[in-house]
Amino acid sequence: MDTHFLPVLVGPTAVGKTELSIRLAEALGAEILSADSMQIYKYMDIGTAKPTPAERRGIPHHLLDLVTPDQPFSVAEYQKSFQSVEKAVRARNRIPLVTGGTGLYIRAVTRQFRIPAPPADPQLRKELQERLEQEGNQRLHDELRRVDPAAAQRIHVNDGRRIIRALEVFIGSGKPFSTWLEDAQQPINSGTVMIGLNRDRNELYQRIDLRVEQMLRRGLLDEVKMLLDRGYSPELTSMQGLGYKELVPVIQGTVSLEDAVELLKRRTRNYAKRQLTWFRSEPVVWFELKDNEEDLTVQKILSFLEGKSRYLGE
Numbered sequence: 001m002d003t004h005f006l007p008v009l010v011g012p013t014a015v016g017k018t019e020l021s022i023r024l025a026e027a028l029g030a031e032i033l034s035a036d037s038m039q040i041y042k043y044m045d046i047g048t049a050k051p052t053p054a055e056r057r058g059i060p061h062h063l064l065d066l067v068t069p070d071q072p073f074s075v076a077e078y079q080k081s082f083q084s085v086e087k088a089v090r091a092r093n094r095i096p097l098v099t100g101g102t103g104l105y106i107r108a109v110t111r112q113f114r115i116p117a118p119p120a121d122p123q124l125r126k127e128l129q130e131r132l133e134q135e136g137n138q139r140l141h142d143e144l145r146r147v148d149p150a151a152a153q154r155i156h157v158n159d160g161r162r163i164i165r166a167l168e169v170f171i172g173s174g175k176p177f178s179t180w181l182e183d184a185q186q187p188i189n190s191g192t193v194m195i196g197l198n199r200d201r202n203e204l205y206q207r208i209d210l211r212v213e214q215m216l217r218r219g220l221l222d223e224v225k226m227l228l229d230r231g232y233s234p235e236l237t238s239m240q241g242l243g244y245k246e247l248v249p250v251i252q253g254t255v256s257l258e259d260a261v262e263l264l265k266r267r268t269r270n271y272a273k274r275q276l277t278w279f280r281s282e283p284v285v286w287f288e289l290k291d292n293e294e295d296l297t298v299q300k301i302l303s304f305l306e307g308k309s310r311y312l313g314e
Contacts, residue, residue, distance in 0.1 A: 004090070004191050005309045008035075008098040008110060010279050011197035012272035014207045016289050018051050020197060021099040022059050023298050028097065028305070031060040031089045033082060035100030035109070038241045040066040040073055043227060046220045047243030049211065062089070069227060069238035072161070079108040103278035110194070112186040121172050128164045133235070140167065150178035158245065161237040188283055193308045195301055196284035198276070203291070208268045212261060215243060225251050242268055 007028075009021050025032055034040075038048040042065045045052075050064060062085045067073045086109075089096045100106060107113055132140055140163050145152035151166045166177035173180075188194075199207070224247040232239060234248045246264040249255035285304065289297055 005305075006096060006098065006110070006189070006192045007305055008106060008192060008194045009197065010099075010101065010103075010106060010194060010282075010284060012204060012275040013049070013101055013268060014211045014272070015197045015199055015204060016207075016294070017099055017101070017197055018049070018055065020289070020294065020298060020301075021097060022051070022055070022057055023294075024301060024305075025059045025097050026057070027298070027302055028095050030095040030097040031062065031092075032056075033085055033089070033096050033098050034061060034063040035082075035098050035102055035105040037078075037102040037105055038238070039064050039100075040078070041069050041238045042067065043230070044069060044223070044238065044241070044244070046215050046218050046223045047241060049215070069232045070236055072237070075104055075108050078105050079113065082109045101275050103275065103282075106194075107282075110188055110192045112189065114186075121168060124168050124171060125164060128167055132160050132164060137163065140164070143167065144170075148176035148178050151176060154178070158240045159237070160235070160240070193305065194279075194282055194284045195304070196279055196286040197289050197297075198286055199289050204272060205269050208272060209265050212243075212265050212268065216261065221247055221250065221257070224248060242271060 009017055011017050021032055039050050086096045137157050137160050141157045144163055144166050147170050155162045169177040224244055246260045250257050250260045287297055
């Protein structure tokens with residue numbers, strides 16, 4: 001298969017991307033490049049569903065554990081890291097298989113994506129950060145909704161870092177952040193083939209609930225406690241990730257574990273819906289996954305990729 005070919009495997013959380021990506025990588029002789037905005041953080045393994053060394057089965061995985069939880073990490077930094085790793089993988093005559101569920105990361109590496117301007121304004125950002133801490137996320141998110149409804153719809157109210165960035169861009173340029181994003185988007189790169197995995201909605205939700213329960217059995221609560229004990233603030237962007245923000249109040253004694261788990265399951269289902277909405281706006285070829293039919297799905301995807309590779313290589 002042409003090594004300039006770029007297969008990209010996307011889909012909602014808990015759909016089964018990890019296992020299927022490893023099976024595809026084994027068949028293709030590929031290395032996996034993660035496109036997950038939470039798996040970039042060190043020490044955050046269980047809550048991010050980072051594949052364990054045993055689960056990776058010897059397949060090289062890249063773009064994991066890039067920064068500590070208190071280090072900022074932008075889409076531009078991810079794009080730069082990806083390009084460096086992709087070049088190294090191709091130099092080994094291996095295929096880079098992109099796998100993940102963070103839509104903006106995937107868009108940044110599958111298109112000639114120019115990161116939105118203007119550049120950061122440290123003083124303005126400091127002022128907005130102080131306002132966020134004093135007034136709360138909801139207040140600034142409401143302000144963003146007034147000046148840039150499209151960006152507010154795209155950015156979750158708990159994502160303080162991106163709320164600040166969107167307001168910073170609007171205040172600094174007079175132009176909504178969402179229009180910078182539209183200007184930055186280019187047609188998908190030649191050679192890129194996007195494969196989507198989905199399941200029956202009820203089955204997906206059952207898998208989400210099961211994954212949450214498995215994470216707790218594996219020690220997610222202890223992982224969150226370890227992060228807090230290391231001094232990582234619950235207000236950090238990293239600690240706003242699913243599984244972390246819900247369990248911090250349990251450790252603080254303000255919420256019961258049972259209530260936190262139900263909230264986590266509900267929020268994860270909602271996140272899966274948002275992922276599907278995002279990827280349905282992309283040129284994705286979808287494959288339906290069913291229990292006990294994974295082998296068949298792998299073969300279908302491999303046949304599809306082989307055909308696309310030959311076509312693109314002509």
